[in-house]
Amino acid sequence: MDVGLKRELEAKVYAGERLTREDGIALYDSDDLAWLGRLAHHKRTEMNGDRVMFNVNRHLNLTNVCSASCAYCSFQRKPGEKDAYTMRIDEAVRKAKEMEDEQLTELHIVNGLHPTLPWRYYPKVLRELKAALPNVKLKCFTATEVQWFEKISGLGASEILDELMDAGMESLTGGGAEIFDWEVRQHIVDHNTHWEDWSRIHRLAHEKGMKTPSTMLYGHIEEPRHRVDHVMRLRELQDETGGFAVFIPLRYQHDFVDSADGKIRNRIQAQTTMAAPAESLKTFAVSRLMFDNVPHVKCFWVMHGLSVAQLSLNFGVDDLDGSVVEYKITHDADSYGTPNTMHRSDLLDLIWDAGYQPVERNTRYEIVREYDKPISLAERRSEPQQVWA
């Protein structure tokens, strides 16, 4: 990058000026990862100090049967496939109870677009889950699922959200966003929820008082300009509603031969690689710099491994996904040895070892518990440090 442009961008960041689309593309163009990290760290420190948030959650997928066949998805199954499943309501409750422990604060529920399950199943399952786990917040459904519910129920999204909230839904999930630019989207997404409907449904959720996450699936066939465009759309919507609590860049995953049927389900695998750790760190940093109005940037460590997750804290990230015992959507595609369980004490060590203060939050990003500040590195040198995979 031209030295003059670098100085110009640096001056804008330190002056707190909003970055433009061109600035975002220029930042992606830079190979100076340490410089990007420094700028993003400045921004994250201004917005979040030395705090790193986490929450203790579990993932529940009620069904993997889906009417769509998104090109990157290794989770979906068609009816009758050997490992297709759909939980009865009592099964879902039993499964959730098995995952419950005294530390659990949130259940994250996303599912396939099941062709025959009736609409009434969804609020009913939330009611039963809420009755069984009254202290656990339910973060459920993507905007794509909500639009699917419109189709199968004949109701509008507003009534659907009202009923789901009445049944116990605390927040939508951020899924279904992928990359909004149609140039890319038409090749990877096989459902009808594009920017217009995704933003319509999140806008409605914000109007009803929900705080929702926003996401972006990166590292497949998109280019940096598509990532910047994606962030610009979300930033504009955030200016309007203020309802996004967090932005989560999700790393596209390759599929591996499924031992159950020998299939690879990811149809864009042959033409893609996965984002390298440096690319992921760059994406976290540029996202943090572009989003002057979304308070948090999250690293979902299951997709990155613990080393990259720890490093990401110096590249704009201030939120780590909590102890995840089960997460099928990612783990159907993961053969990288990323552990799928991390306990509270491991997470705290990871955050302290990076020099930050852990803060437990709830689904609405309200603080549940503040932990001690980290012990300085100089004081810790005499102690052997954890080596993260």
Ligand code: SF4
């Ligand atoms: S990404 Fe979601 S909507 Fe698309 S095929 Fe997979 S489960 Fe279905």
